Amino acid sequence: MTTTTDVDPLVARMRPFGTTIFAEMSALAVRTGAVNLGQGFPDTDGPPEMLAAAAEALRSGQNQYPPGPGVPALRAAVAAHQRRFWGLEYDPDGEIVVTAGATEAVAAAILALCEPGDEVVCFEPYYDSYAASIALAGAVRRPVTLRPTGDGRYAFDPAALRAAFGPRTRLVLLNSPHNPTGKVFTPDELALVAELCREHDAYAVTDEVYEHLVFTDAAAPHVPLATLPGMRERTLRISSAGKTFSCTGWKVGWASGPAALVSAVLRVKQFLTFVNAAPLQPAVAMALALPDDYFTGFRAELQARRDQLVDGLTAAGFEVLSPEGTYFVTADVTPLGGRDGVEFCRSLPERCGVVAVPTQVFYDDAEAGRRLVRFAFCKRPEVIAEAVTRLRRASA
Numbered sequence: 001m002t003t004t005t006d007v008d009p010l011v012a013r014m015r016p017f018g019t020t021i022f023a024e025m026s027a028l029a030v031r032t033g034a035v036n037l038g039q040g041f042p043d044t045d046g047p048p049e050m051l052a053a054a055a056e057a058l059r060s061g062q063n064q065y066p067p068g069p070g071v072p073a074l075r076a077a078v079a080a081h082q083r084r085f086w087g088l089e090y091d092p093d094g095e096i097v098v099t100a101g102a103t104e105a106v107a108a109a110i111l112a113l114c115e116p117g118d119e120v121v122c123f124e125p126y127y128d129s130y131a132a133s134i135a136l137a138g139a140v141r142r143p144v145t146l147r148p149t150g151d152g153r154y155a156f157d158p159a160a161l162r163a164a165f166g167p168r169t170r171l172v173l174l175n176s177p178h179n180p181t182g183k184v185f186t187p188d189e190l191a192l193v194a195e196l197c198r199e200h201d202a203y204a205v206t207d208e209v210y211e212h213l214v215f216t217d218a219a220a221p222h223v224p225l226a227t228l229p230g231m232r233e234r235t236l237r238i239s240s241a242g243k244t245f246s247c248t249g250w251k252v253g254w255a256s257g258p259a260a261l262v263s264a265v266l267r268v269k270q271f272l273t274f275v276n277a278a279p280l281q282p283a284v285a286m287a288l289a290l291p292d293d294y295f296t297g298f299r300a301e302l303q304a305r306r307d308q309l310v311d312g313l314t315a316a317g318f319e320v321l322s323p324e325g326t327y328f329v330t331a332d333v334t335p336l337g338g339r340d341g342v343e344f345c346r347s348l349p350e351r352c353g354v355v356a357v358p359t360q361v362f363y364d365d366a367e368a369g370r371r372l373v374r375f376a377f378c379k380r381p382e383v384i385a386e387a388v389t390r391l392r393r394a395s396a
Contacts, residue, residue, distance in 0.1 A: 013135045020128055021361045025345065034349035035387040037309075037375040038357045040179070040327045043383060046245040047287055047294065054283035066278040068270055070098025070254065077285035078254050085211075086224050088232070094259040097266045100276040101251035102209045102240040105265065106173070107133040108272060109205045109236050109255060112264035114139040118170035123156060125362030125369055127179050127207070139170065143364045146181055152322050153219065154183040158192055165196050171203040172196070174225060177210040180359055180374040181330055182323020186220045194228040203261070204235040209243045209253075210326045212295050215303045218324035226257070236261050241284040243327065244298070246378075250280045302327070302377070305384060309377040312388030317395040327378040330359060334371050336395055341373045352394030354387050 008015060022039045029036035045051060069075065075092035082088040090096055099105040106129065114120065116138030122130055124143040134141045142164040146154040165172075172193060176185040185193075197204050206225045214222045226235040240253030255265050306322070309329050313320045318331035338344040341358030349355050359372035377384060 013138065014132070017128075017132050017135070021357055022128075025355050025357055028346070028349050029355040032349040032353065032355075034353045034355045035383060035390065036355045037377070037379065037384075037387055038345075038355040040243075040376045040378060041248045042246040042378045043380055044246060046247045047290060049290075050245055050247070050283045050287040053286045054280050057279035057282050062279045062282065064278060066098075066275050066281060068275060069096070069266060070275075071278070071281040071285070074098055074252075074254075074281040074285040074288075077288040078256065081288040082237075082256060086227060088224065088226055088237070088256070090256045091259070095262050096254055096256045097262050097269065098276070098281060099238075099253045099255060099265075099269055100273045101242060102207055102238050102253040103129050104251075104269065104272060104276075105236075105238040105240075105253045105255040106130065106205060106207060107136070108265045108268040109238070109261075110134055110137050110139065110171075110173075112268040113203055113205075113261075114170050117168060119166065119168040121161070121164045121169060121172040121202075123174065123178070124364055125180055125359050126173075127175060128362060130173055130175075134173075140168070141364070142166075142169070145363070145365055145368050146178070146183060147368065148321055152320075153324070154178075154181045154321070156189070161192060162196065165200050165202070169200045169202045171205055173205050173207070175207040176225075177208075177214055177222060177323075177325030179210070179326050180328050180357075180362060181321070182326045182328055184214050184218045184220055184222060184324040187223055190223055190225055190228060194225060194231050197234060198230050202234070204231060206235060206237050208237060208239045211239055212244045213299060213302055213327070214325040215299065215306065215323075220324075222325070233258050236265065241287065244295075245284070245287045247280075247284075250277060250284070252277050252280055252284045305377045305379070305381060308381060308384050309375060309388070312384065312391065313375065316388065316391040318391075321372075327376050329375045329377060330372050331375065332371050333373055338371055338373075341369065341371055345373055348394070352390040354390050354394075 025038035075096045079092045110133045114137040118139045236257040242248040321330045345358045356373045360366045360369040363369045
């Protein structure tokens with residue numbers, strides 16, 4: 001007789017999701033002592049004035065529950081930041097909610113807006129939490145594949161995007177600048193996404209955590225989808241402090257949009273984490289108001305590290321797709337005899353002491369990314385140099 005103790009208790013919709021590839025590869029890095037270029041976290045801290053502000057908040061008693069939507073100073077800073085950089089106007093009281101990182105914001109948005117059976121259009125490869133959040137909502141993902149164009153960039157087939165929209169489409173989930181490819185969506189591509197959202201009366205949820213990491217040689221600047229005609233009223237715009245201020249462990253994010261959409265996110269968020277990071281929120285508010293030279297300097301620093309890693313990977317024999325933004329470089333392992341990215345990444349720490357992440361796990365169409373792997377360059381130059389030296393030995 002079969003009992004409940006004999007079967008997997010996990011609900012069926014979540015059984016395809018095991019331990020994340022990030023946890024697996026980071027554990028492999030610790031076990032082998034490898035240089036970890038897999039998970040996208042910096043190995044230096046953020047602006048010292050931000051850290052000092054957080055320490056002061058801890059010492060001055062700001063350690064209890066903050067308001068549900070977030071500390072007023074942070075909501076005001078987010079509004080001012082979006083006005084300053086993108087010309088977007090949001091009311092801090094009702095059109096902005098603070099979340100436990102962008103990951104919670106995305107999950108809460110999908111859970112708040114999607115009924116079971118609703119469809120979510122997304123671009124693959126996609127950040128792994130997207131698929132899990134869609135599954136948690138009982139919704140259905142409709143992926144559109146980004147493919148290398150031969151010039152080191154990625155693009156999608158407009159006809160494939162049109163075909164992904166249909167009568168059950170509830171929202172489109174757009175990540176630009178895009179993890180893991182480093183793609184920045186062009187104005188023409190964004191215009192098509194906006195056209196289809198309006199045509200199908202769909203919402204847009206935009207993950208823009210790399211908004212300040214678009215490099216100077218990108219084909220296009222970053223343009224928030226919410227700035228396009230007819231899109232502000234149907235777009236939830238998501239960002240966070242983690243990537244811009246090198247504080248990924250703080251998990252301070254936010255969602256901005258029309259009051260009805262933000263209210264929907266808040267109503268779900270209150271039953272996920274309720275509130276988060278009370279003493280860190282004032283520090284992030286201070287960081288968002290830093291002068292322009294912080295943001296341009298941060299971008300220049302990461303662009304130099306990108307170039308260092310791209311040059312090193314190329315010298316080691318990889319076919320490299322140089323990113324237009326983000327923390328990541330994608331490389332094809334075929335020139336090194338690789339046939340499968342997962343196998344390649346699992347063997348790489350033992351072969352040469354470097355950890356990367358296989359990109360194929362971020363696709364529904366695994367063949368599209370089977371030989372692609374992702375390396376993070378948000379590391380100190382000496383760490384990248386050591387990784388490149390090891391990779392060259394392995395290729396030799």
